[in-house]
Amino acid sequence: xxxxxxxxxxxxxxxxxxxxxxxxxxxxxxxxxxxxxxxxxxxxxxxxxxxxxxxxxxxxxxxxxxxxxxxxxxxxxxxxxxxxxxxxxxxxxxxxxxxxxxxxxxxxxxxxxxxxxxxxxxxxxxxxxxxxxxxxxxxxxxxxxxxxxxx
Amino acid sequence: xxxxxxxxxxxxxxxxxxxxxxxxxxxxxxxxxxxxxxxxxxxxxxxxxxxxxxxxxxxxxxxxxxxxxxxxxxxxxxxxxxxxxxxxxxxxxxxxxxxxxxxxxxxxxxxxxxxxxxxxxxxxxxxxxxxxxxxxxxxxxxxxxxxxxxx
Numbered sequence: 328x329x330x331x332x333x334x335x336x337x338x339x340x341x342x343x344x345x346x347x348x349x350x351x352x353x354x355x356x357x358x359x360x361x362x363x364x365x366x367x368x369x370x371x372x373x374x375x376x377x378x379x380x381x382x383x384x385x386x387x388x389x390x391x392x393x394x395x396x397x398x399x400x401x402x403x404x405x406x407x408x409x410x411x412x413x414x415x416x417x418x419x420x421x422x423x424x425x426x427x428x429x430x431x432x433x434x435x436x437x438x439x440x441x442x443x444x445x446x447x448x449x450x451x452x453x454x455x456x457x458x459x460x461x462x463x464x465x466x467x468x469x470x471x472x473x474x475x476x477x478x
Numbered sequence: 479x480x481x482x483x484x485x486x487x488x489x490x491x492x493x494x495x496x497x498x499x500x501x502x503x504x505x506x507x508x509x510x511x512x513x514x515x516x517x518x519x520x521x522x523x524x525x526x527x528x529x530x531x532x533x534x535x536x537x538x539x540x541x542x543x544x545x546x547x548x549x550x551x552x553x554x555x556x557x558x559x560x561x562x563x564x565x566x567x568x569x570x571x572x573x574x575x576x577x578x579x580x581x582x583x584x585x586x587x588x589x590x591x592x593x594x595x596x597x598x599x600x601x602x603x604x605x606x607x608x609x610x611x612x613x614x615x616x617x618x619x620x621x622x623x624x625x626x627x628x629x
Contacts, residue, residue, distance in 0.1 A: 351555035355516035357508035361545050365506035365516065367555035394512050402553055404502035404518035 328461040334478040337458045338470050341408050344401050345372035349436045353400040354379065356390035364390055369435035370399075371427075376415055378431045379449040380439040383419070391449055392417055399451070408458045412451035423448050479612040485629040488609045489621050492559050495552050496523035500587045504551040505530065507541035515541055520586035521550075522578075527566055529582045530600040531590040534570070542600055543568055550602070559609045563602035574599050 332340070344350070351367040358364070364386045371378040377399065381388050391397050391414050401408040420428065420440055427448060432438045439446040456471035458464075470478055483491065495501070502518040509515070515537045522529040528550065532539050542548050542565050552559040571579065571591055578599060583589045590597040607622035609615075621629055 353504050353506075353516065353551055353553075353555065355504075355506040355514040355549075357512045357514035359512045361508045361510045361512055361541075362547070363506040363508035363514055363541075363545075363549045365504065365549040365551050365560070367551065367553070367558055390512075390514075394514075396513070398506075398514045398516040400504055400516050400518065402504075402518070402555070404504065404553070407518055409516070 328463055331464045331467065332460075334467060334470060337464075337467075338476065338478045341456060341458050341470060342372075344408055345370075345377070346434070348434060350401070352377070352379075353402065354387055355398045355400070356387050356396075357394060358386075358390055359393055369431075369437055371431040371434035373427060373430055375452065377410070377412060377451040377453070378427055379451065380431060380435070380437075380446050381449065382443075382445045383447045384445065388417065388447060388449065391451075397451060406460045408456065410453045410457075411455040412453050415450040415452045418448050418450070420444075420446055420448070479614055482615045482618065483611075485618060485621060488615075488618075489627065489629045492607060492609050492621060495559055496521075496528070497585070499585060501552070503528070503530075504553065505538055506549045506551070507538050507547075508545060509537075509541055510544055520582075520588055522582040522585035524578060524581055526603065528561070528563060528602040528604070529578055530602065531582060531586070531588075531597050532600065533594075533596050534598045535596065539568065539598060539600065542602075548602060557611045559607065561604045561608075562606040563604050566601040566603045569599050569601065571595075571597055571599070 352370040395414045399410040457468040459468040503521040546565045550561040608619040610619040
């Protein structure tokens, strides 16, 4: 176990992870009756928001549309970024902002327009971000609260 | 992308992942009012059930106790095992079956008895298990259904 990182270092590492090419994020969502769903999805980061693509009929899309929120985990499990996010919008590919779609295609390395007409983009805004590696980084793990960076 | 694995190979890979030393699992649970929680935890596998340890006051313990279920993801995200699990029991460390506790300590590489009196073991039984790497393994991803291995 290395020494704990400073808050500024953790924020820098979080932003690097969010901008990494071709990474996936674990997306947890819940139905109104309290059934948890979890699935890995490619992600993009526009500087403020996470962009995901999924089939409109997917459990994740249904849950996030109804609840307006989700919880994301970027791994590996001993170098994690945990994000509580709220839904900014669900847009179908035909009406997606070109910049958001281009950013997604470039970062995810995959174009949902080739996968059929049923895909949508989920635009998610983080309200809380935490990052830790091992037990000695549990203290100081909260880097964003109520949508505001603390560092 | 390699060729898709056979069902038998996937089952063998799943069991190897579940028995791996020192691995963590992503644990998604939900509150009764539909708020998803997600956290990485060390795991052990007793051949039939997943064993986790967590503080009794943890959101995961509260959610799983109330709902009786969770969804687990073993990574990395492009070589995943997804498990829907039901709660077999919550036991405090003092009354935990010695075999379960010893198996947990050995596999997780960590003894919750050193972390205070507030830890419990969550004993979770899989009802559905899926495993896939890339898009060409989505077909045939279900290896267990209703608690019964299909292969």
